Amino acid sequence: MRTLAGTALLTVLAILGISATCADYSAPSDTGEPGVKVVLVMHGGAGVPAKMSPALVKKHEAVLAQALRTGYAALQKPGGTSVDAVEAAIRVLEDSPLFNAGKGAVFNHDGRNELDAAIMEGKEHRAGAVANVHILKNPISAARAVMEHSKHVLLVGRGAELFATTQGCTVVDPSYFWTKERWRELQRALEEEKKGHAEVFLDRRHFGTVGALALDREGNLAAGTSTGGLTNKRFGRVGDSPLIGAGTYADNATCAVSGTGHGEVFIRYTVAADVAARIRYGKQSLREAAQAVLDGLPKEPGGVGGLIALDRRGHLAMPYNTDGMFRGYVTSDGKVYTATYGSK
């Protein structure tokens, strides 16, 4: 039997990447004992450059911590569900200009912000998603409306906007999403493209997707992901974030997953569903499964990124293969942890 303090220590050590502890970290917890477990985990994108200024890193982590506290508060409310927590937490990052989701989203080739989001709950595998939307302030809330108030899972473009509007989702003028930094990124991408550097869209800076996973008192998992996709994307491109089993997945029997990375590769390798499948059929631990999926992605054309995974016992994994990944979690006793670089 593990003490509360011991469990908390293991969790802290695990996030610091102490390897001997990591192995234990994914083992089944002692049953029947109330323990400190992770109840909410988030990422703010795996594309953090190695040389971001410490002040800017701190700024991102502060918003991430605020999102974690907001999600935790949603969980603490009477009847608060994992879906409530995921939505509330992601809305904070969507509303911040620092992250590539909602306000602060990157621009597509046509100079528009084109947003995608998905949400899924693990008990009944209900899911909702929107893609290619331009006027919805909080795409994650539109995704939730699709899940809860439509018979469909994925709605795209103007149809999705129309549906979300009928559901009371907040509509904004597309100019709301404009930010100077993202606009400059597009101009740089367009210049690179003119010079014939077509690979510019793979620039790691652009993996700024955000995601959240939560575990509520009923033992139900939920996952959500929201993104502006890739700078300079075109032709109505949809990435992995709004696709169930690619960038977003939740299943109480295995885990919840949210991805951030080169979306096309995440789609082709059904990354989120593969983490769950390795646990379900391959009897791998959460941590083994998450790491194996990431390690198994092809190096070309850029199987780079990261993911977060959370299971029903409150265990988590947060592997990434980029320089940094904004990430953090809250434990059941309300302690908030954030990190950007360091042990994976």
Add this chain to the structure above:
Amino acid sequence: MRTLAGTALLTVLAILGISATCADYSAPSDTGEPGVKVVLVMHGGAGVPAKMSPALVKKHEAVLAQALRTGYAALQKPGGTSVDAVEAAIRVLEDSPLFNAGKGAVFNHDGRNELDAAIMEGKEHRAGAVANVHILKNPISAARAVMEHSKHVLLVGRGAELFATTQGCTVVDPSYFWTKERWRELQRALEEEKKGHAEVFLDRRHFGTVGALALDREGNLAAGTSTGGLTNKRFGRVGDSPLIGAGTYADNATCAVSGTGHGEVFIRYTVAADVAARIRYGKQSLREAAQAVLDGLPKEPGGVGGLIALDRRGHLAMPYNTDGMFRGYVTSDGKVYTATYGSK
């Protein structure tokens, strides 16, 4: 060691559903012996009503047989690949008004034909898909263009149409897709809706998606699916067909899969990827995996449909839980088989 005739007989018996044979049917074939194997398998939708007239069934099967012969011919050409076969075979069904893909697609709520398709190859997991397109004569060819000539996997709406046009895909006036039978179906659906029968879209008649899987001489698998989706769908709804791991999947190490059924449920349960995962991690046979995935779908709200699966040894599975499913295959010696009802 099994003789050629013996293998062929087993294959025929298997499709007829003789159970003792079925069990053997999915077992590994004798290695090192050239044998008759399935090289192309197709479905024309799982929503066949129990009481379709024999003449109409025959008509469907005749077109399906023509598609199978066309795909087989593509495989037989020097250098013919599984991707060539899948595309060629599906184009035949897209061009026929009998199937819910290309010409003959169902109408959405706005009275438009809104088409989705995906293609994937199993060697390098390359994939391409289009959704919500209205002017592309053969969506499966547009999906292939996305796979081979873009850096993206999924393009939707006008962006997808624009990209396909730049790739030389044939563009038609949307009226090309109009058929009397499908128009009447929409009118009936709208009337039912007025009466408050919101579930009308679940009518089994509408699962008319088409799909094809092929195995070429290089041992590479490919999968493709094309559909008009659900009659009376709205809000830019995208179903499972164009989503990798939901309605379409190919992986040389496990199998190729194409689904047909209630798309939302197929998305939520990542049906196509789950068949592959059960083989890869759960060591299930192709047939066990395909059946288990279908059996595991929730009964509410309508986990109904079917799927086809093909592995690298030329084994196939074609389970369905509806009254009938148009289906058929070609063996490596060019023999064509089709069926609609009967043993699953």
